Amino acid sequence: MGGYQTDFARNWARENKHIAAMMREAYQGSIEATKLDAGDIKAAFIGNFAGELYCMQGHLGAFFVDFDPRFVGLPTMRFEAACASGAIASLSAMAHIQAGIHDLACVIGVELMKTVDSAKGGDFLGTAAWYEKESVGIEFPFPKLFGKLGDEYDKRYGLDNKYLARIAEINYSNAKHNPNAQTRDWFMNLEHACATGKYNSVVSGRIKVTDCSQITDGAVCLYLASETYAAKYAKQRGLALKDIPRILGWGHTTAPMEFARKIADSADGEYVLPMTRKAITDAYHRAGIKDCWELDAIETHDCFTTSEYMAIDHFGLTKPGRSWEAIENGVIEINGKLPINASGGLIGCGHPVGATGVRQLLDAYKQIAGNAGNYQVPNAKRVATLNIGGSATTNVCFIVGVGIDG
Amino acid sequence: MVKTINTVAVLGASGTVGSLSGGLIAQNGLKVYFLSRTQEGSERGLQRAISQARSEFIAQNIVCGDYEHLLKEAVAEADWVVEAIAEDVGIKQQLYERVEAYKRPQTIVSSTTSSLPLSELVKGRSAEFKKNFLSTHFYNPPGRMLACEITGIEETDLAVVDFMRAFLVNRLRRAIIPVKNIPAFAGNRIGFVLFGRITSLAREFGVEMMDYLIGPYTGRLMGPLATLDLVGLDIHKAIIDSLAEHTKDAMHSWLTVPEYINTMLQRKLLGYKTKGGFYKKLESGKYVFLDPATCDYVPAIEPHVAFVEKAKHFIRMGMYREAFDVILSAQGSEAEVVKDILCAYVAYSYSLVGEVTDDRIGIEGIDDVMSYGFNWAAPSVIVDMLGGPEAAAELLVKKGLKVPDTLKAGLKSHFSIVNSGKYFVAK
Numbered sequence: 001m002g003g004y005q006t007d008f009a010r011n012w013a014r015e016n017k018h019i020a021a022m023m024r025e026a027y028q029g030s031i032e033a034t035k036l037d038a039g040d041i042k043a044a045f046i047g048n049f050a051g052e053l054y055c056m057q058g059h060l061g062a063f064f065v066d067f068d069p070r071f072v073g074l075p076t077m078r079f080e081a082a083c084a085s086g087a088i089a090s091l092s093a094m095a096h097i098q099a100g101i102h103d104l105a106c107v108i109g110v111e112l113m114k115t116v117d118s119a120k121g122g123d124f125l126g127t128a129a130w131y132e133k134e135s136v137g138i139e140f141p142f143p144k145l146f147g148k149l150g151d152e153y154d155k156r157y158g159l160d161n162k163y164l165a166r167i168a169e170i171n172y173s174n175a176k177h178n179p180n181a182q183t184r185d186w187f188m189n190l191e192h193a194c195a196t197g198k199y200n201s202v203v204s205g206r207i208k209v210t211d212c213s214q215i216t217d218g219a220v221c222l223y224l225a226s227e228t229y230a231a232k233y234a235k236q237r238g239l240a241l242k243d244i245p246r247i248l249g250w251g252h253t254t255a256p257m258e259f260a261r262k263i264a265d266s267a268d269g270e271y272v273l274p275m276t277r278k279a280i281t282d283a284y285h286r287a288g289i290k291d292c293w294e295l296d297a298i299e300t301h302d303c304f305t306t307s308e309y310m311a312i313d314h315f316g317l318t319k320p321g322r323s324w325e326a327i328e329n330g331v332i333e334i335n336g337k338l339p340i341n342a343s344g345g346l347i348g349c350g351h352p353v354g355a356t357g358v359r360q361l362l363d364a365y366k367q368i369a370g371n372a373g374n375y376q377v378p379n380a381k382r383v384a385t386l387n388i389g390g391s392a393t394t395n396v397c398f399i400v401g402v403g404i405d406g
Numbered sequence: 407m408v409k410t411i412n413t414v415a416v417l418g419a420s421g422t423v424g425s426l427s428g429g430l431i432a433q434n435g436l437k438v439y440f441l442s443r444t445q446e447g448s449e450r451g452l453q454r455a456i457s458q459a460r461s462e463f464i465a466q467n468i469v470c471g472d473y474e475h476l477l478k479e480a481v482a483e484a485d486w487v488v489e490a491i492a493e494d495v496g497i498k499q500q501l502y503e504r505v506e507a508y509k510r511p512q513t514i515v516s517s518t519t520s521s522l523p524l525s526e527l528v529k530g531r532s533a534e535f536k537k538n539f540l541s542t543h544f545y546n547p548p549g550r551m552l553a554c555e556i557t558g559i560e561e562t563d564l565a566v567v568d569f570m571r572a573f574l575v576n577r578l579r580r581a582i583i584p585v586k587n588i589p590a591f592a593g594n595r596i597g598f599v600l601f602g603r604i605t606s607l608a609r610e611f612g613v614e615m616m617d618y619l620i621g622p623y624t625g626r627l628m629g630p631l632a633t634l635d636l637v638g639l640d641i642h643k644a645i646i647d648s649l650a651e652h653t654k655d656a657m658h659s660w661l662t663v664p665e666y667i668n669t670m671l672q673r674k675l676l677g678y679k680t681k682g683g684f685y686k687k688l689e690s691g692k693y694v695f696l697d698p699a700t701c702d703y704v705p706a707i708e709p710h711v712a713f714v715e716k717a718k719h720f721i722r723m724g725m726y727r728e729a730f731d732v733i734l735s736a737q738g739s740e741a742e743v744v745k746d747i748l749c750a751y752v753a754y755s756y757s758l759v760g761e762v763t764d765d766r767i768g769i770e771g772i773d774d775v776m777s778y779g780f781n782w783a784a785p786s787v788i789v790d791m792l793g794g795p796e797a798a799a800e801l802l803v804k805k806g807l808k809v810p811d812t813l814k815a816g817l818k819s820h821f822s823i824v825n826s827g828k829y830f831v832a833k
Contacts, residue, residue, distance in 0.1 A: 016833050017722055021724025185579065
C-alpha cells in the first residue's frame with residue numbers, strides 16, 4: 001500500500017536522535033504518503049539487526065505504540081536475520097495477513113549505525129557471520145567474506161575486477177536520481193572505481209571502498225494489506241484493485257552459516273550459492289513466472305559488488321559464471337533490458353542493515369505504482385527483490401507486480 | 407545564446423568559493439579551467455576540489471593556470487565564465503574588461519557575489535556582455551550546501567537566466583532560488599538580520615548561553631554564533647554593514663555590529679580561520695567562550711535550562727511538535743528570547759516574499775534558501791511547529807511584530823515537519 005523512506009544521507013547519530021525517532025519519522029511520513037487511516041493498522045512488524053549493539057536498545061516493537069494513542073494494545077514484534085531482517089519482517093507480516101489474522105500490517109525496517117566508528121561497526125556486523133569462526137580478530141569480516149565470493153567466481157569461471165567497478169559505477173549513477181540516496185551527491189566514475197589509492201583504499205582482498213555498500217542510518221515504513229482491505233481502499237479512491245501492487249511470489253531459504261561450508265556444498269553445482277538461487281526460483285514459481293525475462297526490474301542486495309555480480313547469474317540474466325555479459329551488454333543499466341537497482345541499491349542508496357529489505361520492497365512498489373520519480377523504470381509491471389543476510393545465509397526474494405494480464 | 411555548456415572557466419579558483427564550485431562543476435563531467443593570479447594558487451584550489459570530491463580523478467577535468475598565461479585561451483574556449491574573485495568592485499571591473507576582450511559573443515559570465523551591486527560590476531561592458539551576465543550565488547561548501555541563488559541585471563536576457571537555471575538544476579543538481587537583484591539576495595538578508603540581533607543579545611546572555619538557547623534544537627544544524635565562527639567575523643561585519651547601507655525595512659535596527667565584535671576584529675579573533683572567535687578550542691579539546699564584556703575567553707558554564715532540556719528530549723525522540731509546545735509554554739527571559747528569535751525569523755521571512763523573491767513562488771524560494779543554504783528549518787516549517795499560520799500570527803502579535811499578509815495567506819511549501827526532521831538536532 002506504499003510507504004516512506006527516510007533520507008539515507010542523514011547522520012542521525014550526529015543529530016543525537018534515538019532509534020525510535022527514526023521509526024517515528026518513517027511512520028509519520030508513511031501516513032502522509034499513503035493517506036491511510038492509522039486506526040486501520042492492526043499490527044506492526046519491525047526489522048532490525050542490532051539495535052542492542054549500535055545504540056543499546058532492543059525491544060523496538062514497543063516503541064510503535066507511542067506513535068498514536070490508538071496503537072496501545074496492538075501486537076508488535078521485532079525480527080532479526082542480519083541484513084535480511086527487513087525482508088523477514090515483511091514476510092512475517094505477509095504470513096499474518098494470509099492467515100487471516102490482520103487486514104493491514106505496518107512494517108518498519110530500521111537501523112542506526114553511525115553511533116560507532118567503522119572498526120567497531122565492522123565488529124558488530126561480524127555477528128551476522130559465525131562470529132567465533134569468521135569474525136573474531138578480523139577488522140572487517142564481511143568485506144573479507146564477500147571478497148572470497150569474488151575469489152570463488154574467479155576460481156570457477158574467471159572474474160575481471162573491471163566488471164565489479166562497473167557495478168559500482170552504475171549504482172552510484174542511478175543513486176544520483178534518487179532523492180533519498182546516501183551517495184546522490186558523491187563523485188564517482190569508472191576510473192575512480194577501478195583505481196586503488198588514497199580515496200579508494202583496499203578493504204580486503206579484491207574489495208575496495210567503492211565495492212562496498214555504505215554505513216547508513218535509515219528507516220523505511222510500508223504497509224501490507226489483505227485483498228479485502230485493498231479492495232475497500234481501491235473502492236474508496238476510485239482505483240481498480242488490479243492496479244494496486246501486490247506480492248505475487250516469494251522465496252525464503254537458509255544456507256549453513258559458515259561461508260566456507262556454503263562454498264564447499266556448492267562445489268559440484270552450477271551456482272556458487274544454490275540457496276540464494278533457490279529463494280529466487282521459489283519466488284518465480286510462486287509468482288507463476290518462468291524466468292527473469294518476465295520481470296521489468298530487480299532490486300538486489302549489493303552489499304558488495306561481488307554480491308550483485310552473484311545476483312546477476314543467480315536471477316538467471318546469464319548462464320552461471322557469465323554475469324559479466326549482462327554488465328558488458330548494458331542489460332542491468334537503467335535503460336537496459338532488465339535494470340538492476342534503479343534506486344542505486346545498497347552501494348548507492350545506502351544500507352541501513354535492518355531497513356534494506358523493506359526499502360527494496362518499497363522501491364518495488366514505487367516502480368510499479370509509477371511514482372519512483374527520476375529513477376522510474378518505464379512501464380514497470382513486475383519487480384523482484386533479493387535481500388540476503390550474512391554471507392548469503394538467509395535469502396529472501398519477493399516478486400511484486402500488478403495488472404499484467406489485465 | 408549558448409546551447410550547451412561543455413567548458414567552464416573559473417576565475418578566482420584559489421579561493422574557497424571558486425575552487426569548490428569549480429570542483430563541483432568538474433565532478434559533473436565538464437572541463438573546467440581553474441584560474442587565479444598564480445599557478446600555485448590554482449593548484450591549491452585543485453587540491454581543495456579533489457578533497458571535496460574525494461577522488462584524484464576529477465583532476466582529469468581540470469586545467470590549472472594563471473591569468474597571465476591562460477586567461478585568453480580559457481575564456482575563449484569557455485561557454486560559461488564563473489567569477490569568484492575578491493569582493494571588490496574595481497578588481498572585478500578590471501577583470502571583466504579582460505574577459506570581454508577574449509570571450510566569444512554568446513559566452514555566459516556569472517559572478518558568485520551576493521553583496522556587490524551587479525550593475526556596477528558591468529559598468530563599461532558592452533550590451534552583449536550584459537545580456538549574458540548574471541549572478542550565480544553558490545552557498546558554501548557547495549559539496550554539502552545545495553542552494554544557489556540566481557538573478558540577472560536589467561539587461562540580462564531572460565532566456566539566459568532560464569537556461570542557467572535549468573543547467574544548474576539538471577547538471578549540477580542545485581536547489582535554485584530565483585531572487586531579485588537586490589543586496590544580499592534572500593538568504594543572507596534574512597540570516598544576517600537574525601545574526602545581528604543574536605550578537606547583540608549575546609552581550610546580555612553570554613556567548614555560550616545564547617548558542618544554547620537558540621541552539622540546534624530550535625531548527626538549525628549549528629548554534630548561530632558557532633555558525634558565525636565558521637563564516638568569519640570579518641565577513642559577518644562586511645555583510646551587516648552592506649545590508650545596513652543598502653536595505654531599509656522594519657528589521658533595520660538589528661543590522662548592527664556590537665562594539666565587542668569590532669574589538670574581536672582588532673584582535674584578529676575572526677573565528678575558525680584564526681582558531682578563535684566566539685568559541686576557542688583548547689589543546690585539551692575543551693572549549694572556552696568569548697566574554698563580550700571583556701573580549702577575553704571564559705570557561706564553559708554548561709547551561710542547563712529546564713524547558714530547553716525538555717524540548718531537546720522531545721527532539722531526540724522525533725517528537726518535534728511536542729518540543730515546540732514546551733518552548734511555547736515556557737516562561738521567563740530565556741524562553742522569551744527563544745520565542746522572539748523564532749517569531750522574528752517567521753515575520754521577517756514572510757514579509758520578504760515578493761521583495762527578495764518573486765511572489766509567484768510564495769514562501770518556497772525563502773524556504774529553499776534557508777534550508778539548503780543555511781541548514782535552518784524553513785520558515786514555513788517553523789510556522790507549522792508554532793501551530794500553523796493562525797497560531798503563529800497570534801504569537802507574532804503578542805511579540806509586537808507585524809503579521810505579514812503572506813503568513814495569513816497560508817502559503818504552501820514542499821517542506822513539512824516530517825521532511826525537515828534533520829534540521830531539528832537534539833543538542
